[in-house]
Amino acid sequence: MPLFDVTQVTELAEAAKKELRKRMRAVRTALPAEALAARSAQLVARAIALPAFQDARSVALFYPMEDRKEVDLRALDAAARAAGKRVYYPFLEQREQGGVSGLRLTSSLSELAPAGSRFLEPRLDAEQAARADVDLLFVPALAVAPTGHRLGYGAGFYDSLLPDVCPPGKAVAVAFDFQLLVELPTLAHDVPCDFVLTDARALVATRA
Template sequence: METDDQIETVLRVRAKKELRKRARGLRSAVPRDAILSRSSRILDALCALPEIMEAASVAMFYPIEGRNEVHLVDLDPRLRERGIRVAYPSIDPDAGTMTFRFVDTPDALEERGYGFREPDPAAEEALTLGAVVVPCLQIDPRGYRIGYGAGYYDRTLPRFCPPAHAIAVAFDFQLVSEVPETPHDVPVHLVVTDTRQIRVTPP
């Protein structure tokens, strides 16, 4: 027989699934020029953060085509101009895990079966990072986020953060009052939207 905590977790998982579906629909409805304009403001905010600009290495992500993700492609060259090494997510399909791997140029990224551009699996793996830029579909002021549901970031972030800073980027309409967290969810340290920044207070 399920305990009350187990029942609560099941209900929260179901709620997140429905919220994920709605969030994807909402973001998909935003015109592309608005996505790019909002993304530009997020990019400028990131480049003003000491957590980013004073890091020796940063993990970011390449936006998935057609999903209206925060478009941070221009962050890569701005980081490199400051001598910051740049890593991107890399999925190991056999182990079901994610790592971050360094590339000399984003041109080295290719779509490898997961819908987004990744480094070569043989590229140098990042063992430490100064900051990790995290995507999301929804996020709350406590730093809890709804992603695509595979849990890659939740499993990977504890390997780097701390000491690395986990920084979620989202459009302001993706910020909600509360995300129904589940036992394995890992909150970020900082939320950056196109209109504000929220520094998460540890519980």
């Protein structure tokens, strides 16, 4: 007879995630601005060197929520456009039937603006990505593991979005190296990424 039933296991994992989010937020919030900029630049350099990035015709990025000290990928946006890649950004719309998420095409960072969610989004009239439109999707994280699993903010935004893009697209979990942990508490609905990228290393997910 199992020690815990499915409900208990889920509750334990959710409690562990909640506590880990609190800890990782505190650690990242303490990062000085100079270190944030330097680590972001190192991570972007590693991203540009990724064969998956070099081969991609299109990428999906995220604009950093500066109050949360997310990795700053704006230099990667510039590199992608300079290489002739199509660049998409996420959106979240609240409709009568609930939240609708996806990716929209942009021609420059200046098109991004506040739109009800915490992050900057593309214009409402921008072209929305279909399933095969995005080759490589960069995903923010509070913590990551070598398996490709990531700890987000708890809203399930990317767990909902990733299955709409990958496959055929590939996903890259993005975090600073101090956010890379040996393992993370996970549940069945948690969607792992294909790569893990930090300012110190690039890993192919083990999917163990």
